[in-house]
Amino acid sequence: xxxxxxxxxxxxxxxDMLRLSALxxxxxxxxxxxxxxxxxxxxxxxxxxxxxPITDATPLLVAHGRGLFxxxxxxxxxxVRFRGxxxxxxxxxxxxxxxVHLLSPITVWARFNGGTPAKVVAWNHTGGSGLTVxxxxxxxxxxGGRVVAIPHWYSIHNVVLQKLLRENGLGIAAxxxxxxxxxxxLVLMAPADMVPALAAGQIAGYIVAEPFNAAAEVHGVxxxxxxxxxxxxxxxxxxxxxxEDDLTGRPEWSQKVVNAMVRAQLWTRDNRAGTARxxxxxxxxxxxxxxxxxxxxxxxxxxADHDAYVASGAIRHPEWLSQxxxxxxxxxxxxTGELVRQLKETRVEGDRAFLDTLDPEFAAGxxxxxxxxxxxxxxxxxxxxxxLPDAWTREELVQA
Amino acid sequence: MSAVDSPAGRFxxxxxxxxxxxxxxxxxxxxxxxxxxxxxxxxxxxxxxxLAAEGxxxxxxxxxxxxxxxAGLAAGPGLWLHIMASLRRVLVGLGFALAIGVPLGLLVGVxxxxxxxxxxxxxxxxxxSPLSWMPVAVLVFGVGxxxxxxxxxxxxxWPVMLNTSAGVQQLNPHWLQLSQSLAATRSETLLHVxxxxxxxxxxxxxxxxxxxxxxxxxPCEMLGVQAGLGYFILDTRDRLAYEELAAVILVIxxxxxxxxxxxxxxxxxxxxxx
Numbered sequence: 001x002x003x004x005x006x007x008x009x010x011x012x013x014x015x016d017m018l019r020l021s022a023l024x025x026x027x028x029x030x031x032x033x034x035x036x037x038x039x040x041x042x043x044x045x046x047x048x049x050x051x052x053p054i055t056d057a058t059p060l061l062v063a064h065g066r067g068l069f070x071x072x073x074x075x076x077x078x079x080v081r082f083r084g085x086x087x088x089x090x091x092x093x094x095x096x097x098x099x100v101h102l103l104s105p106i107t108v109w110a111r112f113n114g115g116t117p118a119k120v121v122a123w124n125h126t127g128g129s130g131l132t133v134x135x136x137x138x139x140x141x142x143x144g145g146r147v148v149a150i151p152h153w154y155s156i157h158n159v160v161l162q163k164l165l166r167e168n169g170l171g172i173a174a175x176x177x178x179x180x181x182x183x184x185x186l187v188l189m190a191p192a193d194m195v196p197a198l199a200a201g202q203i204a205g206y207i208v209a210e211p212f213n214a215a216a217e218v219h220g221v222x223x224x225x226x227x228x229x230x231x232x233x234x235x236x237x238x239x240x241x242x243x244e245d246d247l248t249g250r251p252e253w254s255q256k257v258v259n260a261m262v263r264a265q266l267w268t269r270d271n272r273a274g275t276a277r278x279x280x281x282x283x284x285x286x287x288x289x290x291x292x293x294x295x296x297x298x299x300x301x302x303x304a305d306h307d308a309y310v311a312s313g314a315i316r317h318p319e320w321l322s323q324x325x326x327x328x329x330x331x332x333x334x335x336t337g338e339l340v341r342q343l344k345e346t347r348v349e350g351d352r353a354f355l356d357t358l359d360p361e362f363a364a365g366x367x368x369x370x371x372x373x374x375x376x377x378x379x380x381x382x383x384x385x386x387x388l389p390d391a392w393t394r395e396e397l398v399q400a
Numbered sequence: 401m402s403a404v405d406s407p408a409g410r411f412x413x414x415x416x417x418x419x420x421x422x423x424x425x426x427x428x429x430x431x432x433x434x435x436x437x438x439x440x441x442x443x444x445x446x447x448x449x450x451l452a453a454e455g456x457x458x459x460x461x462x463x464x465x466x467x468x469x470x471a472g473l474a475a476g477p478g479l480w481l482h483i484m485a486s487l488r489r490v491l492v493g494l495g496f497a498l499a500i501g502v503p504l505g506l507l508v509g510v511x512x513x514x515x516x517x518x519x520x521x522x523x524x525x526x527x528x529s530p531l532s533w534m535p536v537a538v539l540v541f542g543v544g545x546x547x548x549x550x551x552x553x554x555x556x557x558w559p560v561m562l563n564t565s566a567g568v569q570q571l572n573p574h575w576l577q578l579s580q581s582l583a584a585t586r587s588e589t590l591l592h593v594x595x596x597x598x599x600x601x602x603x604x605x606x607x608x609x610x611x612x613x614x615x616x617x618x619p620c621e622m623l624g625v626q627a628g629l630g631y632f633i634l635d636t637r638d639r640l641a642y643e644e645l646a647a648v649i650l651v652i653x654x655x656x657x658x659x660x661x662x663x664x665x666x667x668x669x670x671x672x673x674x
Contacts, residue, residue, distance in 0.1 A: 050543075050624070053635075053638055078626070080543050080544075080624040081624065081626065082622070082623075082624055083622040083634055084622070086535075087534070087538070087622060087623065087624070090534070090535045090538045090539070091538050091543050091624060094538050094539045094542070096538060096542045096543045096624075097543070191638075192634075192637040192638045192640070193637075195457075195640055196457045196640070199456065199457045200456065200457065200458075215640060219640060221457075281639075286626075288638075289635035289636075289638045289639045290638065290639060291639070
């Protein structure tokens with residue numbers, strides 16, 4: 001893939017991808033599995049959270065910040081901040097952290113390509129991402145012949161972007177080739193680099209997690225063309241990933257971790273402004289470097305924002321009543337199945353043969369263990385507490 | 401990259417800095433150095449304030465913004481904590497590099513067989529960016545300070561070791577013959593002839609190691625630590641706070657310069673009697 005930028009980045013670069021591929025390859029995973037086994041002997045390990053400083057980490061950080069793990073009787077260490085998906089996955093595989101949030105397609109990849117013995121236990125959040133474009137672009141078709149940045153090949157962002165492009169008759173340019181008029185070139189980029197790259201005109205847009213869409217708005221370098229949650233209703237973006245050792249070896253502990261996470265989501269729903277403050281650089285714990293204003297734009301938007309987005313076309317399904325970012329923990333099986341189906345149609349780099357043979361329904365059952373989260377949700381009053389119908393199934397709505 | 405590449409070794413003229421010269425020229429050179437820094441500042445200002453388009457992000461790097469940002473950072477406690485964390489990591493890494501590199505360098509320098517055995521392997525390892533070891537570092541040393549010590553030591557050990565062994569090979573053979581004729585034991589020879597003789601080279605290696613450690617510090621501090629200048633740089637990027645980023649670049653440059661000056665001073669002080 002040619003990048004118009006000097007992509008020296010260690011976070012989400014092509015090299016990063018190769019490293020992760022190698023890491024998750026069968027052979028390379030062995031020494032990590034060995035280290036895991038050594039770590040697993042620490043039967044009473046405290047909760048060790050790994051996270052990236054983006055809004056995707058909200059429930060884990062709120063659970064820590066509000067003392068919800070301790071309230072469950074758990075010992076917990078200060079969350080460890082990482083700077084890229086590679087590093088968080090490496091630390092998780094090495095057993096250095098035992099509760100992480102990961103992009104849902106990364107978990108598919110980790111389990112079915114790398115054979116990682118870990119499962120999704122809950123959803124972290126829904127929505128929370130957007131497609132931001134330069135001021136001269138008014139619709140998806142306007143991206144033809146241009147370059148768009150994505151954070152990771154195995155990201156919900158890549159999946160939703162390519163869905164949008166397909167629906168608008170645009171293809172993906174071959175790696176290294178300049179995009180034709182009816183193609184879009186994709187480039188991997190760290191979220192922090194996307195905003196200046198857009199400002200400098202090196203890319204026409206990017207699709208990424210918050211608060212980097214809000215950052216472009218606040219800094220006046222771009223506008224949100226679509227929210228991902230307006231393309232795929234209430235889609236999960238990040239999920240909570242835990243080691244199978246912990247799930248089978250100490251189920252009570254795992255249950256308490258999930259309980260705390262679920263209670264954190266409930267608290268966040270009722271305290272959106274407080275959450276923005278808690279996660280910001282103004283809180284002494286310094287969970288993220290972001291300002292409370294930018295976080296509040298995502299977590300606690302003014303009602304007028306919603307109307308403006310409906311008017312601009314960033315929200316085309318106002319009847320979905322989607323929030324810019326929302327929180328509910330139950331991992332609907334239909335989502336995982338649909339995700340695998342969508343991934344099969346999505347262009348990704350690296351060895352993707354496993355996707356062709358992966359059965360969506362099998363994947364939904366094998367990747368996710370929803371037993372803990374079901375008990376946790378029932379304990380707080382069922383899905384109704386999260387504003388959802390009281391059913392453990394739903395229909396996936398994916399509409400460009 | 402090091403004196404080993406040059407037959408003249410430690411006698412390269414550039415290593416005897418301006419400080420060693422008589423007063424008048426010393427002053428003139430200091431003046432030239434200041435002029436160079438002034439030129440750099442001018443280029444910086446021209447790049448961010450004249451060449452960059454109005455409203456572009458490059459303007460946020462401007463010295464007119466960075467210098468006030470630097471003053472603001474220096475007034476608070478945060479920057480100093482980051483500096484201390486980074487300095488501690490670099491010094492610990494250098495300590496490991498010395499503890500491993502000097503004995504290894506002596507061995508390789510003394511024994512032709514050891515040199516033949518290890519040279520290809522060491523040259524191979526030396527060329528691998530320490531950042532490639534990141535997954536291994538996390539696997540073996542976990543997250544936090546330990547993997548960073550490892551990565552910094554992994555980058556700093558080579559110049560120390562290679563310069564030490566080059567120093568041994570360049571020892572004046574007459575000294576060794578003299579110590580033999582005086583019936584010195586091996587340890588006496590090592591302590592009183594070899595070590596003082598290679599000190600200058602060890603310090604030169606250390607000086608190179610300081611430079612390269614300081615350079616790789618920023619990416620190393622991505623590995624799950626909660627403080628450090630590299631960590632802070634990544635934070636400023638996440639916040640698009642480029643004036644603070646430019647300020648931290650200044651801090652990194654000044655501290656790196658100070659460390660290098662200290663090493664040069666040590667070379668002049670301890671290697672002067674060769």
